[in-house]
Amino acid sequence: MKNRIRIALAGNPNVGKSTIFNTLTGSRQHVGNWPGVTVEKKSGFATVGNTEIEIVDLPGTYSLTAYSVDEVVARDYIIEERPDVVIHIVDATNFERNLYLTTQLMELGVPLVMALNMSDEAEKKGVTINPSRVKEYFEIPAVKTVGSRGEGLNELLRTAIAEAGTSPHHEHSIGYGNEIEQHIANLIIALKTDPVLTAHYPPRWMAIRLLEGDEKISDEIRSSPAFDAITRELAKIDLTLTEAAMADRRYELIAAFMPQVCPTCVRGMSASDLIDHVATNRYLGIPIFLALMWGAFQLTFAFAAPFTSAINFAMNALGSAVTAGIRPEWLASFINNGIIGGVGTVLGFVPNIFILFLILAILEDSGYLARAAFVMDRLMYSIGLPGKSFIPMLIGFGCNVPAIMATRTIEDRKDRLITILINPFMSCGARLPVYVLFAGVFFPHSAGTVIFFLYVLGIVIAILSAKLFRLTILPGKPAPFLMEMPPYRFPTGRTSLVHMWDRGSMYLQKAGLVIFGIAIIVWGLASLPLGVAYGSEGSYVGILGHVIQPVVAPLGFNWKITVALIFGFMAKEVVIGSLGVLYGVGENHVALGSALHADPTLSAVTALALLVFVLIYVPCMSSVAVIKKETGSWKWTVFSVLYGLVIAYLAALAVVHIAPFFIGGA
Known part of the structure; x- marks a missing residue:
């Protein structure tokens, strides 16, 4: 008669657990879901001598703190189903990192066996783990394995069978003082x-x-x-x-x-450890991160200026040629202000966006951005925001759409929902053209600092909103942040350029389809009804602006700014194209800047209030659509839009009343 025991496989993600499971069970396995959750459940059978073994592959997890669904599934199975033995599979090349889970498994009071997997790779790196010493100090039998080749797996099962007959003997191993x-x-x-x-x-x-x-x-x-x-x-x-x-x-x-x-x-301490000692320091980490971000925006503005000027010159020359050579005038206006204006809006800010993405790619490829997430986690966790949220927030600096989709990696529903709701406050690349134009016109000597201020303000509003949501509509405790730090390395030019292109091309694709179309719509509204002056108050677009303008009058916005913000609901880049149409300068950013500066209804205070409003209110219709898709709820989607509008209005109103004390009223 055969004996029968049940073994559970536990371990961190990416330690080769699934490989060992597949090798041990072969075709004798079943795949489904754990009861009540969408986490995959895998179980199978193996036979050693006269012992039949049921093997259950638990979800990969770094700890058993029950902050995620995977952690709850793993620990509940061990406690409630009580397998005869738990095999803890560790990555021998990262032995020390894996041992935190070991200490938590020990506290469960179950028979344990440790599989030192990938031991061949560890030995190639000069890492030698002594299994007998593991047994001596941790009271856990240890077996060296190479799951990909099946090495050591028979010994592992025999050791597990022997351990299954023992009583728990290590639940008191950790003394806490x-x-x-x-x-x-x-x-x-x-x-x-x-x-x-x-x-x-x-x-x-x-x-x-x-x-x-x-x-x-x-x-x-x-x-x-x-x-x-x-x-x-x-x-x-x-x-x-x-x-x-x-x-x-x-x-x-x-x-x-x-x-x-x-x-x-x-x-001993490596060069990477020495850098981390400073870069992730409790007191220096955040100032270093802010200083690097400030430098990134200063470099973006400085290096992009000559490229932007060249593009503006070329588009202006093309527009002048069209105006002079094409008749009737309405067709010339359509081509110049509509088509060329739309294309010019897209291209005029490509240098700024691509340079910023290149700098962020260099920081990411060097390994620093992972440290930035770790540094910010201390602050974010203390105010109720899960540490994992910082990764989608960083992605949001490029585009809010993939950033909101990236929240799928956050297991807890409330944590994920909070992250979705605050992500629109991350200043995406689409807002950058508006920043560059208005900061350059109204703050010519401190444009980089103003743009840096806007990015920091977005982070602050996101953090404060998360705290508000955590205390009110989505109460609970955020999950701790666990991530593996990549080593510091010198980024390669090719890799950084590829990352820059991947993110920048997303702007071009979106801009090419949306901005171009909106620019033509704005041109049509500015040209009709027939006989009115182009972009005048008597045009349809002027009528629309005057109807809504009283609502934003306390913010100092004129009817042209109001119209641009309305079309900005589609995409933030459209704000500039719309203003170009309304001020009658088309794609000429230099001329638009001069027109804005000469407008008596605008001032530095109004410009700053506008920038703050653009930062906070709805990023674009694409973001709204993906919020609906990811939350599966119109309620949360509408809440996100209305909350952003209210905060944008209040923040801009605060700027109108407070900014004159710092920058004057001119």
């Missing part, structure tokens, strides 16, 4: 007053999870007779500080064991 251990002991006493609860969950593990603020475990005890005693004990504790102290203790344990278990893993 006298104060925390006393809290754990008090919580265990309280928990044991509910025998039903302690029969289902290990008491010490529950006490640890309560000290780390685990919401799922907190919900489990609400109906328990132990609830009052547990609540009194937790009221004595600062859970945030305790959670951090417990995480530090796990890392201290790992650091203490590493020289004995893997002497070759211990190394």
Whole structure:
């Protein structure tokens, strides 16, 4: 008669867990979903001697803190289904990083075996892990494996079968210091007053999870007779500080064991470590990030200027030739102000956008932007924004559409929804043409600083909005941010140029289709009804502007600015094209700048209020469409649009009243 045991495979993402699972089970596997969630469930069978083994492949996860669906699925299976043994698959080339999950698996009190996978690659790098020392210090049998070639897998299964017959013996391996251990002991006493609860969950593990603020475990005890005693004990504790102290203790344990278990893993500080010591410093990290962003915008403005001037000169010459050589006049106006004006609007700001994307690509390829996400996580987490949100926020500097789609990597629904709602405040490349024009005209000596201010303001509004949403409509605790830091490297010119082109071409594609079409629509509205002066107050576009202008009059916007903002709902680049049509200068950005500067209804204060309004209100109709798609809700889509409009209006109004104290009223 065959024996039968059940094994669960656990491990970080990308450690070769699926490869080992497929090699062990072959065609004897089943794929479905875990109950109640869309996370994939894989199970299969293997046979060793007279033992049949059911193998369950748990979702890859960096920890078991239950902040994500994958973490909840993995730990609930281990606790509730109680497999006979858990095989923890670690990447031997990144041994130390994988051990944090090991310490959490140990606390579950289940028989454990460690698979030192990719051991061949580790040895090529000079990393030698001693399996007998792992057994000695962690009380976990360890087996070297190469999952891709099946090496060590038979030994791994035999070791797991032997370990399955043992009792848990390492759940107390981590000591958290006298104060925390006393809290754990008090919580265990309280928990044991509910025998039903302690029969289902290990008491010490529950006490640890309560000290780390685990919401799922907190919900489990609400109906328990132990609830009052547990609540009194937790009221004595600062859970945030305790959670951090417990995480530090796990890392201290790992650091203490590493020289004995893997002497070759211990190394001195590398050049990358030295740079990180400064770049990710608690106090220096954010100022360094802001300084680099300020420098990026200053360089963008400085290097793009000659290219922009050349494009404007060429488009102006072409427009003049059309005006002089084509009749009737309405056709010349259509070609010059409509077609050439639309194309000129697209091309005139290509240098600024491509240079900014090139600088961001260099920062990304060097490995710095990953550090920027880590640095900003400390601030974002403290105000209720999940750390993972910073990656879509960075993408939003290019375009809000792919940035909103990138929120799919955020597991928690509330975290993901908050990130979607705040992403429109990230200043996408489409807004840059408006910034460049108005900052260059009204702030010629500090244009880069003004543009930098707008980008920072977008981040600030996003963060404050996230805090507001977290406290009101979407309460809860954000998930912690875990990501693997890429090494610092010198970016290659080819790679950075490819990244620049990928993002810049998105602007060109969108601009070519949308801006060109809107420019022609604006030309038509500015030319009709027949007989009125082009772009005058008597044209359809002038009538539209005058109807809506009283609403934005407190912001200092004239009817032409009002019309441009209306068409800016389609795409922010259209604002410039619309103004070119309305001021009768077409694609000539120099002439448009002169016309704006000469307009007595406009001032530096009005220009700054306009820039703030453009920053905050709806980025474009494409963004609205993708918000609807990603949230699956018209309610959240409409809320996003209306919230942006209200905040934009209030912020611009604040600029009108506050800015004169700093820049004067002229």
